[in-house]
Amino acid sequence: MERGKKIKAGDIRTASRLIRDIEDSIPEAKATIKHIFPYTGKAQVVGITGSPGAGKSTIVDGLIETSRKKEQTVGVLAVDPTSPFTGGATLGDRIRMQRHSEDIGVFIRSLATRGSLGGLSKAVGDAIHVMDAMGKDIIFVETVGTGQQEVEIIHYAHTVIVVLVPGMGDEIQAIKAGIMEIADIFVINKADRDGAQKLQRELMTMIEMSHIPPGGWKPPVLTIRNSFKPEEFEHDLQILSAKVHEHYDFLISSDLIGDRQKRKRLHELNEAIRFSILEPVMEMLIRTGELDSMVEKLVKKESDPASLAEEIARKYLQGCF
Amino acid sequence: MAKRKIRVMVAKPGLDGHDRGARVLARCFRDAGFEVIYTGCHQTPAMIAASAIQEDVDLVGLSCLSGAHRYLFPQVVSLLKEKGADDITVIGGGIIPQQDFQKLYDAGIKAIFVPGTTLDTIVNWVNSNVKPVERK
Ligand code: B12
Ligand SMILES: Nc1nc2c(ncn2[C@@H]2O[C@H](COP(=O)(O)OP(=O)(O)OP(=O)(O)O)[C@@H](O)[C@H]2O)c(=O)[nH]1
Ligand SMILES: [Mg+2]
Numbered sequence: 180m181e182r183g184k185k186i187k188a189g190d191i192r193t194a195s196r197l198i199r200d201i202e203d204s205i206p207e208a209k210a211t212i213k214h215i216f217p218y219t220g221k222a223q224v225v226g227i228t229g230s231p232g233a234g235k236s237t238i239v240d241g242l243i244e245t246s247r248k249k250e251q252t253v254g255v256l257a258v259d260p261t262s263p264f265t266g267g268a269t270l271g272d273r274i275r276m277q278r279h280s281e282d283i284g285v286f287i288r289s290l291a292t293r294g295s296l297g298g299l300s301k302a303v304g305d306a307i308h309v310m311d312a313m314g315k316d317i318i319f320v321e322t323v324g325t326g327q328q329e330v331e332i333i334h335y336a337h338t339v340i341v342v343l344v345p346g347m348g349d350e351i352q353a354i355k356a357g358i359m360e361i362a363d364i365f366v367i368n369k370a371d372r373d374g375a376q377k378l379q380r381e382l383m384t385m386i387e388m389s390h391i392p393p394g395g396w397k398p399p400v401l402t403i404r405n406s407f408k409p410e411e412f413e414h415d416l417q418i419l420s421a422k423v424h425e426h427y428d429f430l431i432s433s434d435l436i437g438d439r440q441k442r443k444r445l446h447e448l449n450e451a452i453r454f455s456i457l458e459p460v461m462e463m464l465i466r467t468g469e470l471d472s473m474v475e476k477l478v479k480k481e482s483d484p485a486s487l488a489e490e491i492a493r494k495y496l497q498g499c500f
Numbered sequence: 501m502a503k504r505k506i507r508v509m510v511a512k513p514g515l516d517g518h519d520r521g522a523r524v525l526a527r528c529f530r531d532a533g534f535e536v537i538y539t540g541c542h543q544t545p546a547m548i549a550a551s552a553i554q555e556d557v558d559l560v561g562l563s564c565l566s567g568a569h570r571y572l573f574p575q576v577v578s579l580l581k582e583k584g585a586d587d588i589t590v591i592g593g594g595i596i597p598q599q600d601f602q603k604l605y606d607a608g609i610k611a612i613f614v615p616g617t618t619l620d621t622i623v624n625w626v627n628s629n630v631k632p633v634e635r636k
Contacts, residue, residue: 192553192556192583195553195554195555196556198556199633203505261535262531265531265533267532267533267534268530268536269526269530270536271537273537273538273551273555277539280539280551281550289535
C-alpha cells in the first residue's frame with residue numbers, strides 16, 4: 180500500500196494528511212492504519228497533562244530539546260479544545276515549540292478535541308500509531324488543560340507527567356481525585372513562585388500515604404524553575420528527562436510494560452468495537468427514524484431503556500443473543 | 501462520516517511585533533468553525549512553511565504591519581512550492597500599500613486584506629476560495 184510505505188519512510192505530508200483523514204473519519208484511513216499497525220509499538224509514549232496554562236507546552240518544548248540532544252527522533256501530538264458553539268478551535272500549543280519547527284527530526288501536529296471529553300481527541304490513538312510507524316523514538320502527547328476527570332491519557336502513554344503550579348488555591352484537594360492517581364511523575368512548574376515548596380511537601384506526604392506495592396514505582400515530585408531563565412530551565416528539564424527514561428526502564432525491568440501495553444490494547448479494542456458495532460447501529464437507528472420513536476416511547480413511559488436496548492440487540496446483532 | 505474541516509495557520513513573519521490583528525483573525529477563524537493554528541510572532545518563512553506542512557493546513561494567512569511583506573510573503577510561497585506543497589493557499593494582510601498588491605499576486609499570494617476590512621469579508625473569502633483537502 181502506497182500510503183503505508185510513505186508513512187514508514189517518514190513522509191510528513193502523508194502522515195499529517197492521514198491523521199487528518201482519521202480526524203475526519205474517512206473510511207480509507209482505517210485501512211492504512213491496519214496496514215501500518217504491525218510496525219507500531221516501538222516508540223516510547225509520554226503524556227503531559229495538567230491544568231490550563233500550567234506550562235505543559237513549555238515543558239514539552241524543553242523535552243523535545245533534551246531528546247534531540249540524545250539524537251532521538253520526536254513526535255508531538257498537542258491537543259487543544261474545540262469550541263462547542265462553533266466547532267472551531269484555536270490550536271496554540273505549537274507556539275511554544277516553534278524553535279523546533281524546522282528540525283526534520285521533530286514532527287509536531289496539533290489536534291482539536293472535536294467534542295471528546297477525556298482531554299484528548301478520538302484520533303489520538305491512531306495518530307500515535309502513525310508517528311510510531313514513522314519511526315519516531317519518542318512521542319509526547321499534550322492533553323488539553325485538564326480538571327479532574329480527564330484521565331484518558333493513561334490509555335495511551337507509557338509515562339504520564341502531571342504538571343502543577345503553586346498558588347492555585349486548594350491544589351491537593353482539587354487534584355486528589357482524578358489526575359492525581361494517574362501521575363507517574365509530578366512536576367511543579369513555575370517553582371520560583373511562592374508556595375512551591377509547600378506544594379511539594381504536601382504532594383510527597385500524600386504519596387507516602389498512598390499504597391505503593393513493594394517494588395512499585397513511587398512517583399517523584401520534581402520542580403521546574405522559571406522557563407525564562409534558560410540555564411535553570413534546561414537543568415531542571417534534564418532531570419525530568421532522566422526521570423522519564425528511568426520510568427520507562429522501570430516498566431521494562433519490572434515487566435509492567437506488558438500491563439501498560441495490555442491496557443492500551445484493551446482500550447483500542449473497546450474503541451474499535453464502538454466504531455464497528457455501536458456506531459453503525461446508532462446510524463441505522465437514526466436513519467430509519469427508530470431512535471426518534473424509541474425516545475417518544477420512553478417519554479410516554481411505554482417502555483424503558485433496557486428493554487429497548489435488548490430489542491435493538493435482537494434486531495441488529497442476530498446470533499449474539 | 502464527519503464533515504471535513506478547514507484548517508488554517510495564522511503566522512507573523514519577520515521581526516514585526518504587531519500581533520493584535522493576527523490574534524483577532526485567529527479568533528475570528530475559530531468562530532467561523534475553522535481549526536486555527538497560531539504560531540505567534542518572529543517566524544521565518546522557513547518555519548512557517550515547515551509548520552504548515554506538519555499541520556496539513558489548507559490556508560496560510562500571513563500578517564505583517566512593518567513593511568517587510570515584499571520579501572517575506574513571496575518567500576513563504578516559494579518555500580511551500582519547493583516542498584511540493586504549493587496546493588496550500590497563501591493570503592496576507594496588514595499595512596500593505598496598494599502599489600505592492602500586483603507584485604504579491606504575481607508571487608502567488610492569492611488575496612490581500614488591509615486595515616478596515618471587516619472580518620466577515622475575510623471569512624467569506626476563505627469560505628468561497630478554500631476547500632478543505634480537495635484543494636484548488
Ligand atoms: C496598535 C499599534 C501598535 C502597538 C502594537 C500592539 C500589538 N501587540 O499588536 C504598539 C504600540 C506596540 C506598536 C508599536 C510599533 N509600531 Co505600531 N501601530 C499600531 C496601530 C495604531 C494599530 C495596529 C492594530 O493593532 N490594528 C488593529 C488590527 C485588528 O488591525 P490590523 O492588524 O491592521 O488587521 C486588520 C487588517 O490589516 C487585516 N489583516 C492584518 N493581518 C492580516 C493577515 C491575514 C491573513 C488577513 C486575511 C488579514 C489581515 O485584517 C484585520 C482586520 O481588518 C498601527 C496603525 C494602524 N492604524 O494600523 C500602528 C503601526 C502599524 N505601527 C507602526 C510603527 C512604525 C510602530 C513602531 C515601529 C513604532 C516605533 N518607532 O517604536 C513599533 C514597532 C513594534 C514592533 N515590535 O514591531 C506603523 C508602521 C509603519 C509601516 N509599516 O510603514 C503604523 C502603521 C503606524 C503609522 N501610521 O506609522 N504599534
Ligand atoms: N513565570 C513563569 N511562567 C511560565 C513558566 N513556564 C511557562 N510559563 C508561562 O505560562 C504560560 C502558559 O504556558 P504554556 O506552556 O502554554 O502552558 P500550557 O499548560 O501548555 O497551556 P494550555 O495548553 O493552554 O493549557 C505562558 O505564558 C508561559 O510563558 C515558568 O516557569 N514561569
Ligand atoms: Mg499548551
